[in-house]
Amino acid sequence: MSTRTPPLSRRAAFDITTVLGLRDGADSAEWSRIRATQLFAGRRLALFLLAANVFASLITAVLVREIVPLWQIATWVALLDAVAVAVGFRRLATHHRGDSYANVRDVRNTGWEGLALGLAWSTVPVLFCTHAPSGTTAGLGITLIVLMTAAAFAMAPLALATLIFLGYLGFAIIVQLVMAGTTAAAFGILAFTVLLMVVCITRARALVMIRAAEIAIGERDETVSLLLREFEESGADWLWETDSARRIVRASARFAFACGLDPISIEGMPLLQVLAGPTWETGNFAAGLRTLAEKLKARESFRDLRLPVQIAGEDRWWEIAASPRFGDRGEFCGFRGVGSDVTEQRASADKINRMARFDTLTGLPNRLMVNETLVKTIAEGDKRGGRYAFMMLDLDRFKAVNDTLGHPIGDRLLGRVSERIDQLMGDKHMCGRLGGDEFAVIVRDASDSAAVERLAQRIIEALSRPYEIDAHTLHIGASIGLSIGPRDGRTAETLVRSADLALYRAKDAGRGVFRTYEPELHVQAEERRVLEMALRTAIEKGEMHLEYQPVVDVGSGAVRGFEALLRWTNPELGSIPPSKFIPLAEETRLIAPIGAWVLRTACAEAVRWPSDMRIAVNVSADQLQNPSFVTTVTSALTNAGLSAERLELEVTESVFLHEGLGATKVLERLLDLGVRLSLDDFGTGYSSLGYLSRTRFSSIKIDRSFIRDAAKGLREAVAIVRAVIALANNLDIATTAEGVETEAEHRMVQDFGCTMVQGFYFGRPLPVEEARALANRGWKASAAA
Structure with missing residues (x-):
């Protein structure tokens, strides 16, 4: 379909130079068709123009036959008719039609035709009117005026030729009248000539506008015909x-x-x-x-x-x-x-809609579909005054499957999980996958809260059964957070947030369980949010500091070093225990900058102690998963001027649960620097002996729970402590007993052959000044004092 402005007719109405053919138009193709129309109109009027000139020349000859020699009249008539015949045949010879094309040069050349006719007729006032009587002059004037009028109307399509003819002939008449002393008549002819030129231009413009409109209508009709033809040919x-x-x-x-x-x-x-x-x-x-x-x-x-x-x-x-x-x-x-x-x-459209609302891996509704269904469920429930429920499921130990067996196995496991959940769904239930290892269940009728809780327990039991995939027997579980509306929320967003908070509580409870939302969970979440905001600026505001707990040689009682312990005191929240803010720092990825600050501060302090004193710093598994941690340790040692063997990094067994993330490689690079490694809380985790064989630990720290139970005489605890110490001695690894608080506990670990000991019995964590003084005078001197 043409998008040209039919406005060509409006432009032509004002663009005189284009109408006259003095320059090309903006739309060359359309103006080419208009010029062809102008030439075609001139062709159709060619015989009329020829007849008018011949007839006018004969009238002129009759009027001047008595005052001008016959040979002059005959010569003039012959010349004028020859010009008229030449112009007429020239126009008849043009091949253009009204629907063809012509260039601007073809129209511009017609100006020579007007000039030739104007020259031929302009001789009449000079040759015949000079000595003619008034009656003859009047007759000649009328003849010329009629000829000019006829030209203005009949020759208007070729406006350039007509204007040249009118202008030249009118100018000749005006000059002759002025020379004859009839100035008033000269002004009259001038006005008349101008009027005829205006008429000519107006008619030329009208022709252009009509032709432009015809072209636009033709294009429209052609487009409509094309559309109708396409429409008729379409079978649908x-x-x-x-x-x-x-x-x-x-x-x-x-x-x-x-x-x-x-x-x-x-x-x-x-x-x-x-x-x-x-x-x-x-x-x-x-x-x-x-x-x-x-x-x-x-x-x-x-x-x-x-x-x-x-x-x-x-x-x-x-x-x-x-x-x-x-x-x-x-x-x-x-x-x-x-x-x-x-x-x-x-x-x-249905296929696209399904792709947008259903998970491609499991075939279950995706997050968008779950949210839309939940909104609809809430609206229907509020309308009938009923209750509804939302469950948020998170798979336990699924990440370990992905890390060890790869994502293809993990994807197939997710498919099996979705099948088991879907089998438990009834007419009033809908399950979907939110993403990753998170699923959701919507219960449209939760009037029986006990039935909803039974459904949550059945889901956990079903997902906890073993999975057989490619000769692998996989064991995972699920934790569920449950919220019931409208009690726990009247909007989808609120209900999801309530279930999410309940899910956090289920994870904290040891996983593999479900928990329902309780109002205090929101209070705890708000407290956590406030705590997180304060934690982000704690270092910059100088709210954190280190305390140092002595590590004592069991045999001599001498201080061998200190363990740096992070403390946080907020002006508004008071003293926050590490058990609360350290997990938060790990979850919010703030552990890296905080851990770097602890390293720099501890190394800068340890360099003030005697050269045989070591400093122990706890390191999170999240820190070791970052390869740049080695640079952080190197920078801390270099800036403080502390030798690498005086720094001992304490790690827990959780580090080895993410071997695929590069933690063990980071440990190897740290050992190559000369840094010592200590395995903290040994026995409380997975206690795989493979950790000890693959990593060069300098010491093992026995958790306080074993020391306390062994001191009470519990046989299992005594056996574990003896076995750990014996294993460490055979591997030439030192042992440190944590949490020794009584004389009996001290004598016990001494009898078992433990190397080092730390706990309240030897000293609580000390401020930096007291720790520095203790390090410089030694434990024995402190005890004697």
Whole structure:
């Protein structure tokens, strides 16, 4: 379809130079067609122009026959007629038609024709009017005026030639009148000439505008014809029409074919009956058909109305649009509209909609679909005054499967998990996958809270059963957070947040359990949020400091070093225990900057102690997963001027649960620097002996729980402590007993052969000044004092 502005006619009405052919127009193709029209109009008037010139020359000869020699008259007539014949035949020789094309040069060259005729006729005032009587002069003047008028009207299509002719001839007459002393007549001829030029330009503009409009209409008709042809050739589109009683009239063959009927039988049938098909008798109409009936009854225009139809036993989807028809007197005549079969488009849209709302891996509803269903469930529940529930599930130990066996196995495991959850769903339940290893369950009717809790327990039990995938027996579990509306939230966002808080509580409870939301969870979450905000600026505000707990030689009682312990005191929140803010720092990824600060501070302090004193610093598994941690340690040692062997990094067994993330490689690089490693809380985790064989630990720290139970005489604890110490001695690894608080505990670990000891019995964590003083005078001197 052409997008050119039909406005060409408006531009032509003001652009005189383009109309005259002095320059090309903005749309060269369209102006080429207009110029062809100008030349064609000149061609059609060529004989009239020739006849007018010949007739005018004969009249002139008759008027001057008595005052001018015959040979002069004959010569002049011959020359003028020769010019007129040349111009006439030149125009007749042009090949242009009204629908062809011409360039600007063809129109511009017509100016020479006007100039030739103007020169020929301008000799009349000079040759014949000088000595002619007044009557003859008046006759000649009338002849010239009539000729100029005829030219202005008849020769207007070629405006440039006409203007040159009028201007040259008018100028000659005016000069002759001025020389004759008739100034008033000269001004009159001047005004008349200008008027004829204006008339000529006006007619030329009118011709251009008419032709431009014809071109625009032609293009529009061509476009409409093209669209209609395409429309008729499209097998899925048709036209339809009804009378005032909503009966089909003038049914096209294409419409009848689409309805599965012939044009004769469909004529006169109610439109709604045709579209309703088998449901016409039962009255069980689709919603779209009811909407159509309302529009027809209200005599309203409609468009993009989709409705299901059944054609020859096959379900199809149609999209129709129509407008009411009215007669000359305003009476309603029916509807005329267009329809199309959009079954395939709807199938594609349904497929896209499914891809947007269902998880491609498990086939379960995705987060978007879960949220939409939850919003709908809440609206329905509030409407009927019922209760509804939302469960958020998180798989336990799933990450270990991905890290050890790879993502393909993990993806297949997620598929098995989704199958087990889906098997437990009833008519009032819907499960979906939120992403990763997170799932959700929506309970539309939670009036029986005990039944909802039983469902949560059945899900946990089902997901905890072993999975057999590619000769691997996999064991995972699930933790569930449960919220019930409207008690725990009246919006989808609130209900999800409540379930999320309950899920955190389930994880804290040891995983593999479900927990329901309680109001205090929100208080705890708000407390956590405030704590996180304060933690982000704790170092910059100088709220954190280190305390140092002595590590004592069991045999001599001498201080061998200190363990740096991080403390945080907030002006508003008071003293926050490490057990609360360290996990928060790890979760919010703040452990890296905080751990770097602890290293720098501890190394800077240790360099003030005697050279045989070591400093022990606890390191998080998250820190060791970052390869740049080695640079952090190197920088801390270099800036403080502390030798690497005086720094001991304490790690827990949780480091080895993420071997795929590179923690062990970082440990190896630290050992190559000369830094000592200590395995903290040995025995409380997985206690794999493979850790000790693969990593060069300098010491093992026995957890306080074993020391306390062994001192009470518990046989299992005594056996574990003895075995750990014996194992360490055989591997040439030192042992440190943690949490020694009594004399009995001290004598016990001494008898067992433990190397080092620390606890309240030897000293509580000390401020930096006291620790520095203790390090410089030694433990024995302190005890003696």
